[in-house]
Amino acid sequence: MFKKFNPQGDIVSQVPIKSSVQRSIRNQILEQFPSVEPFIEDILPRKEKWILIKCHGHMNLISINYEQPIFFNLRTGPYFPSLRLLHAYPFLLPRLQVDKGAIRHILKGADIMCPGLTSAGARMDEELGSNRMVGIFAEGKEHALAVGVTKLSTEDVKNVNKGVAVENIHYLNDGLWKLSLGEQQS
Amino acid sequence: MASHSFSEERGTTCLTNQDQYPYNVIYCGNCSLPFEYCEYNGPEEFQRCLLWRRENYPELFSTYDESLLTDAFKNVSLADSLSKAVESNNNSSSKKKSPINPEVVIARAQRKGRKQVTIISGLDKTGVKLSEFSRVCKKQFSCGASVVTAPDMREVVEIQGPIFGTSRILVCNG
Ligand SMILES: [Zn+2]
Numbered sequence: 001m002f003k004k005f006n007p008q009g010d011i012v013s014q015v016p017i018k019s020s021v022q023r024s025i026r027n028q029i030l031e032q033f034p035s036v037e038p039f040i041e042d043i044l045p046r047k048e049k050w051i052l053i054k055c056h057g058h059m060n061l062i063s064i065n066y067e068q069p070i071f072f073n074l075r076t077g078p079y080f081p082s083l084r085l086l087h088a089y090p091f092l093l094p095r096l097q098v099d100k101g102a103i104r105h106i107l108k109g110a111d112i113m114c115p116g117l118t119s120a121g122a123r124m125d126e127e128l129g130s131n132r133m134v135g136i137f138a139e140g141k142e143h144a145l146a147v148g149v150t151k152l153s154t155e156d157v158k159n160v161n162k163g164v165a166v167e168n169i170h171y172l173n174d175g176l177w178k179l180s181l182g183e184q185q186s
Numbered sequence: 187m188a189s190h191s192f193s194e195e196r197g198t199t200c201l202t203n204q205d206q207y208p209y210n211v212i213y214c215g216n217c218s219l220p221f222e223y224c225e226y227n228g229p230e231e232f233q234r235c236l237l238w239r240r241e242n243y244p245e246l247f248s249t250y251d252e253s254l255l256t257d258a259f260k261n262v263s264l265a266d267s268l269s270k271a272v273e274s275n276n277n278s279s280s281k282k283k284s285p286i287n288p289e290v291v292i293a294r295a296q297r298k299g300r301k302q303v304t305i306i307s308g309l310d311k312t313g314v315k316l317s318e319f320s321r322v323c324k325k326q327f328s329c330g331a332s333v334v335t336a337p338d339m340r341e342v343v344e345i346q347g348p349i350f351g352t353s354r355i356l357v358c359n360g
Contacts, residue, residue: 039207087220088208107226143211143220172219 003109005175017050093135097123112166146171237264
């Protein structure tokens, strides 16, 4: 989703978020990620400046104090955590582990194919349905390398073992990872 | 915390940290990724990642990392290797290009909505003064023009407005 993201052309506007809207965003995030409750004040501090960054394609990014965005969503869809946030709070998303060989491709933006999740180095410990938001981890690595949405249930991934298993939404070194808002503050 | 079921395998560091969220992940100052993904950069970039790690986190720079450093990088600092890279780039480009045909790129980029700007890069290598050039542009096109630093740290001239044809003529003549 951020493969070709270009801050100069793709950011439409950056506006402060009203406190009433902040509250509803916070509630939606708590509803989506109940486990984050003890940390919500660290992640989305009430007193700081919340910025809504609207991008082409109805993409919204949420930043605190113009720091790197921590959540993003499409239109009014569910919020995805950014990878930096997922690194800090790895329990935010259910995890799938790909084998080592898949890392290279994922870091180029490729979707996660079934065999990458069923081979020896891979792990799918949790039963998940399709259309679930997941963190993509990798064999031998501690930190997530992508955030995605399952296209097949984990059961189908095992049975079919062909084609796209998880859509790659956001990965290390993509446009969102590299985005820095500092220079556009004015 | 069913979603955290891998933790026992990832060793004690993780277990002792369990109540210490947020994790303080250390990112590579050279490539911005977590250390463990540095190796997926190009080989030369990875060497610079290792140098950065050796200089900034010696305690995390293992003997294994040391063994990955090639001879060319073993005894240099990151700054040295960077300036060397720049030098060799300059050398190759000045040898190959500048006498005959330095590469100037005129590109269009989109600003808010449908506004467009013209970005001219590569001029700095031709010996044209960028500030001088932007001043001429301002007069010629009666619009804003400025020297900005592009994301890849090269200086480019940015002209407000989609004026590719005319700016090309100016570049060719100037
Ligand atoms: Zn690195």
